[in-house]
Amino acid sequence: MAKAKKVTAQVLGGETQVLDCCATVQDAFEDLGLDGSYTATVNGEPVDFDHELSDYEFLCFSPAVKGGC
Amino acid sequence: MQIQEIIKNKDTIFAGIEPKKVEEQIKTLRYIELIAMQANIDISKVDVMKMFKSKSASNTIITNPRFINRILFSFHEDNSIAIKRKSLEDLLKSQTRLEKTVKKAHGNKHFQGMKELGSTIKGFQDRLKSEQEKSAELQRTDYIKYFSTEITRLTEYAKGQDALREQMTNVDVLVKQIAKVVNAGFWKFIGVSGTKLKFITSSDVILFEKNPKGKLNLQKNMGTYLVKLDLIEMEPIVHTFRGNVRHFDCIHPYVSEGVICFGNSYSYFHDAQSKGDIYEIMNMVGMVLGTYSSAGGPHRSLLTFMNLNNQVKMTKEAAAYYAKQDKPKKTSKVDELLESISTKAVSNGLAKTIGKKPENASDQEFDDDENESEDDSVYV
Numbered sequence: 204m205a206k207a208k209k210v211t212a213q214v215l216g217g218e219t220q221v222l223d224c225c226a227t228v229q230d231a232f233e234d235l236g237l238d239g240s241y242t243a244t245v246n247g248e249p250v251d252f253d254h255e256l257s258d259y260e261f262l263c264f265s266p267a268v269k270g271g272c
Numbered sequence: 273m274q275i276q277e278i279i280k281n282k283d284t285i286f287a288g289i290e291p292k293k294v295e296e297q298i299k300t301l302r303y304i305e306l307i308a309m310q311a312n313i314d315i316s317k318v319d320v321m322k323m324f325k326s327k328s329a330s331n332t333i334i335t336n337p338r339f340i341n342r343i344l345f346s347f348h349e350d351n352s353i354a355i356k357r358k359s360l361e362d363l364l365k366s367q368t369r370l371e372k373t374v375k376k377a378h379g380n381k382h383f384q385g386m387k388e389l390g391s392t393i394k395g396f397q398d399r400l401k402s403e404q405e406k407s408a409e410l411q412r413t414d415y416i417k418y419f420s421t422e423i424t425r426l427t428e429y430a431k432g433q434d435a436l437r438e439q440m441t442n443v444d445v446l447v448k449q450i451a452k453v454v455n456a457g458f459w460k461f462i463g464v465s466g467t468k469l470k471f472i473t474s475s476d477v478i479l480f481e482k483n484p485k486g487k488l489n490l491q492k493n494m495g496t497y498l499v500k501l502d503l504i505e506m507e508p509i510v511h512t513f514r515g516n517v518r519h520f521d522c523i524h525p526y527v528s529e530g531v532i533c534f535g536n537s538y539s540y541f542h543d544a545q546s547k548g549d550i551y552e553i554m555n556m557v558g559m560v561l562g563t564y565s566s567a568g569g570p571h572r573s574l575l576t577f578m579n580l581n582n583q584v585k586m587t588k589e590a591a592a593y594y595a596k597q598d599k600p601k602k603t604s605k606v607d608e609l610l611e612s613i614s615t616k617a618v619s620n621g622l623a624k625t626i627g628k629k630p631e632n633a634s635d636q637e638f639d640d641d642e643n644e645s646e647d648d649s650v651y652v
Contacts, residue, residue, distance in 0.1 A: 211311070211341065211345050213310065213311055215310065215458075215558075215559060215562055215563065216312075216456060216457070216458040216555055216558040216559060216562065217456055217457065217458075218312075218455075218456065218457055219311050219312075219345070219348065244310070246303070246307070246337045246341070247303060247306045247307060247310070247480070247482075248482060248484070249482055249483070249484075257338075258338065259338040259341050259342055260337075260338070260341065261307055261310070261311065261337075261341050261345075263310045263311075265559070265562075265563050266559060267536075268535070268536065268537045268556075268559040268560060268563055269535045269536045269537075269563075269565045269567060269568030270525070270526035270532065270533055270534060270535040270537070270560035270563070270564075270568050270570065271526065271533055271535030271536070271567075271568030271569035271570060272526075272528075272533035272535070272569055272570075272571060
């Protein structure tokens with residue numbers, strides 16, 4: 204599996220980081236040292252953790268926070 | 273020209289372009305505003321048509337998300353430090369007012385009342401002890417459980433209040449907490465009012481709900497919000513600021529009359545609130561304001577807001593804030609020096625953005641850029 208270059212990754216609300224060597228969303232999740240329940244979007248589209256990343260994509264992790272009453 | 277303005281005037285701006293391509297342009301604009309929000313990039317003053325200008329037609333923008341991402345993040349790299357610095361400068365300017373705020377908050381009845389908490393805990397401890405000393409037949413296990421739970425709960429609460437009190441007596445601790453909030457990027461600090469800290473979202477909040485399998489694709493620009501965080505109650509109240517929409521008492525699916533419904537994150541929020549952890553509180557507020565799921569049981573669904581065009585008028589405070597931001601400042605010699613350094617950095621960054629080789633870029637890096645051709649696929 205080819206590893207994507209310069210993927211900009213972020214946990215919603217935090218600072219962006221450029222990851223240089225990630226094949227999948229799961230790799231990026233581990234690289235960022237995240238743990239727990241998160242959902243991911245790549246270029247604004249919801250994706251699964253086995254989604255393969257491409258160069259210069261934007262990956263955003265959101266904690267599984269559900270506002271509600 | 274800003275995205276909302278372009279969308280509003282799409283017929284004039286994209287005159288002479290076939291409808292399918294116009295639709296692509298609108299989708300791309302929505303893509304840009306979504307990525308900008310997710311990455312905390314303030315593009316409110318950016319001329320989007322100029323920044324993402326396509327080479328193929330003068331009144332269109334590029335649609336390839338990889339190129340859009342690269343332009344957006346180069347822009348972010350050039351500007352984010354300056355924006356944070358500005359917000360931190362505002363914070364330091366507010367230090368005298370913050371000191372007054374802290375005094376006001378500390379002298380409040382709420383904190384004075386906290387002194388009684390110790391005696392309440394002591395009362396529960398005494399009752400627990402006396403229950404435990406009873407003989408097995410007379411002992412009430414439910415009482416023991418209740419007293420123990422209350423002692424743990426109130427002790428935790430007292431610990432949090434101690435931290436909060438420390439924060440309230442030391443303005444430096446408070447300033448550091450606010451700086452931490454600003455540094456994360458989602459919020460800008462804009463001042464204090466009474467005992468309330470005022471933050472605005474760094475960019476417009478874009479809510480979306482997408483499910484490709486169910487062909488669900490909703491996205492709405494909810495505008496910029498103002499949150500006032502009361503230092504006594506640690507209660508965040510959400511207000512409109514710029515470009516918001518309203519449906520009766522709701523200005524956001526999870527906000528009714530300014531009060532946020534935290535849903536499944538309420539216990540985290542409550543924990544942060546009792547410790548007076550401003551960073552965590554604002555982080556939780558940002559998470560709830562910046563995400564949407566119909567499964568959470570919102571006050572109003574996103575669909576309700578989708579067709580609302582009755583944009584709330586920009587508040588006077590917002591108008592004054594943006595007017596102040598636009599005003600050129602008199603700069604000291606140090607600022608001029610700093611500005612000359614940053615101008616060089618910015619011009620290098622923007623040169624990269626618009627396709628010119630920056631002074632210090634390696635040939636290899638630039639060749640990589642040049643070798644890529646923009647395809648017309650839309651990723652949105």
